[in-house]
Amino acid sequence: MPTTSTYTETRTRTESVLDQFEIFLRYTGVSKKIRTGFLRGIENRWLAAIGVFLVNGDGLRILEAEISxxxxxxxxxxxxxxxxxxxxxxxxxxxxxxxTVIGNRFGRKAQELNLTPRAWARFTSAIIADGKRHADLCGQVGVVFRGAPPGWASSPEERSYTVQDLNEVATTLRQA
Structure with a gap:
C-alpha cells in the first residue's frame, strides 16, 4: 500500500511571534544592533510594538511600518x-x-530613496507605569527614555492588517 509523507512545521506560539518580529525587522533593513535590542524586548515581553520609519531632508517622517x-x-x-x-x-x-508584504514594501522604499531606516519601540503599559524600570529597560532595548519619533511631513494614510493564524500580531503601514 503506497504512503504519502508531508512535511509540517509547527512552532510554539511564542516562537512564531518572535519569528515574525525578527523577519519584519530584517525585511525593513534596520541594523543588526537595533534588531538585537528590539528582539530582546519582544522575547522578554517588554515591548508592545516596534516601528521603523524614514525621514525626509527636513527630518520629518514620510513612511513608517509598525508591528505590534x-x-x-x-x-x-x-x-x-x-x-x-x-x-x-x-x-x-x-x-x-x-x-512579508509590509516589511518588503518598506525595505524596498528605503533602498529606492537611499534612506537609512530609523526605529522606535513602544513598551507595554505595565512597564511604562513603572518609570524607573521603563528607564532601565530603554537602555537594554537601545532606545531613548521618553524619546519620540519626529513629526510627519503631512498627515499620513494608514493601512493595518492582523496576521492571519497569529491574531495577536498586527502590522501597519503609514505614508505621508
Missing amino acids: VDWTLHSDLGALMPTVRTDLPGWEGGAAPEI
Whole structure:
C-alpha cells in the first residue's frame, strides 16, 4: 500500500511571534544592533510594538511600518492553541504574508530613496507605569527614555492588517 509523507512545521506560539518580529525587522533593513535590542524586548515581553520609519531632508517622517503584539491575547490564544503551523498557504520562510508584504514594501522604499531606516519601540503599559524600570529597560532595548519619533511631513494614510493564524500580531503601514 503506497504512503504519502508531508512535511509540517509547527512552532510554539511564542516562537512564531518572535519569528515574525525578527523577519519584519530584517525585511525593513534596520541594523543588526537595533534588531538585537528590539528582539530582546519582544522575547522578554517588554515591548508592545516596534516601528521603523524614514525621514525626509527636513527630518520629518514620510513612511513608517509598525508591528505590534497584544500580549494578553497572546496568552489567551496560547492556552487554546499553543502551537502554530508555519507552512500555511502564503507563509514563506516562516513569515506570514502580512509581514512579508509590509516589511518588503518598506525595505524596498528605503533602498529606492537611499534612506537609512530609523526605529522606535513602544513598551507595554505595565512597564511604562513603572518609570524607573521603563528607564532601565530603554537602555537594554537601545532606545531613548521618553524619546519620540519626529513629526510627519503631512498627515499620513494608514493601512493595518492582523496576521492571519497569529491574531495577536498586527502590522501597519503609514505614508505621508
